[in-house]
Amino acid sequence: MVTFLAGGTGTPKLLDGAADVFDPAETTVVGNSGDDVELGGLLVCPDVDTVLFHGGGVLDTDRWWGIADDTTETNAELHRLADAAGFEPGPRYLDDEAQVAGRDIARWRRFSGVAEFMEIGDKDRAVHVTRTSLLDEGNSLTEVTRILADAFDLAVDLVPMSDDPVASIIHTDEGAMHFQEFWVAERAAPAVEDVEFRGADEARPSSETLDALADPVVVGPSNPVTSIGPMLALPGVERALHETPVVAVSPFVEDEVFSGPAAKLMEAVGYEASTAGVAEAYPFADAFVLDTADGTELDRPVVRTDTKIDGPADAERVARAVAKALAELTDSAGAEAA
Numbered sequence: 001m002v003t004f005l006a007g008g009t010g011t012p013k014l015l016d017g018a019a020d021v022f023d024p025a026e027t028t029v030v031g032n033s034g035d036d037v038e039l040g041g042l043l044v045c046p047d048v049d050t051v052l053f054h055g056g057g058v059l060d061t062d063r064w065w066g067i068a069d070d071t072t073e074t075n076a077e078l079h080r081l082a083d084a085a086g087f088e089p090g091p092r093y094l095d096d097e098a099q100v101a102g103r104d105i106a107r108w109r110r111f112s113g114v115a116e117f118m119e120i121g122d123k124d125r126a127v128h129v130t131r132t133s134l135l136d137e138g139n140s141l142t143e144v145t146r147i148l149a150d151a152f153d154l155a156v157d158l159v160p161m162s163d164d165p166v167a168s169i170i171h172t173d174e175g176a177m178h179f180q181e182f183w184v185a186e187r188a189a190p191a192v193e194d195v196e197f198r199g200a201d202e203a204r205p206s207s208e209t210l211d212a213l214a215d216p217v218v219v220g221p222s223n224p225v226t227s228i229g230p231m232l233a234l235p236g237v238e239r240a241l242h243e244t245p246v247v248a249v250s251p252f253v254e255d256e257v258f259s260g261p262a263a264k265l266m267e268a269v270g271y272e273a274s275t276a277g278v279a280e281a282y283p284f285a286d287a288f289v290l291d292t293a294d295g296t297e298l299d300r301p302v303v304r305t306d307t308k309i310d311g312p313a314d315a316e317r318v319a320r321a322v323a324k325a326l327a328e329l330t331d332s333a334g335a336e337a338a
């Protein structure tokens with residue numbers, strides 16, 4: 001058994017070629033839910049959905065979000081209506097009172113659907129309608145995710161990190177904003193002062209997540225702050241990771257990030273924006289997979305390979321490096337025990 005911790009790009013890219021190395025029937029993927037939003041009343045789970053759509057063979061792998069060849073008629077009509085009514089485009093975060101007045105799972109991540117600021121495709125939207133409706137019918141987010149995973153015929157077990165709300169709030173020089181506003185609407189431009197996982201102290205990891213953390217864990221090359229950070233903020237998760245073999249794949253080559261705002265966010269929370277910073281952020285990691293061009297010296301075992309993932313063949317190569325690192329850990333643990 002093996003468990004992957006996933007955001008919405010780096011780890012799903014790795015999973016794209018992991019099936020020949022890690023049996024999907026024995027693989028659990030724990031998805032970040034810190035950057036979920038409620039948009040126009042619908043719960044959207046971007047990271048979980050990327051794994052869902054990828055597993056279902058329908059992911060748009062040019063963007064690593066949304067469904068390939070989806071239409072956007074409803075989104076376009078939402079913009080036309082808002083424009084005709086004189087509303088400015090852009091995120092419309094509900095006021096503080098409304099943030100805590102709706103569904104519990106939506107706390108501190110509720111946006112009005114007027115001029116829908118995230119482009120939700122038409123088929124994509126059907127997933128959010130189904131998810132939100134099943135939640136309203138009384139299912140937990142974990143149960144709903146399993147129902148959707150069956151509908152997409154996923155080979156791996158996909159679980160959200162928690163059934164409770166955790167909202168990634170980015171404190172910037174332009175004020176506090178939800179991660180999706182910072183990333184999708186602001187293109188990560190504002191200066192970041194701090195990152196908060198609102199609700200994490202009262203949230204619990206789901207029991208399915210805790211069970212999965214008893215197996216060896218792979219932290220994929222995801223953003224350490226806003227993809228893995230929300231999981232680490234949940235009570236008990238870091239402790240569980242300290243007690244199981246963990247291999248982490250760096251989303252950096254030394255201080256070069258492959259994509260996204262990871263560097264800026266890491267600096268904002270006090271880590272060096274580099275592989276060394278990732279190692280510092282992951283004290284529970286027992287070994288790392290780094291790029292061959294990454295000369296960072298770490299105090300833990302390292303397996304090197306070309307970590308640029310551009311399709312299944314690359315993903316399989318990186319997955320083999322992960323498997324090698326895990327095998328070395330378990331062998332040495334076995335030798336110590338003997």
Ligand code: GDP
Pocket residue numbers: 006007008009010011012013047221222223224226227228249250251252257258259260262307308309310
């Ligand atoms: P998000 O939810 O979309 O932010 O996605 P993740 O957190 O899962 O992944 C974002 C991270 O993936 C970024 O920090 C990138 O540096 C990393 N990444 C993207 N492409 C690659 C790649 O080809 N190789 C590696 N090693 N990391 C990558």
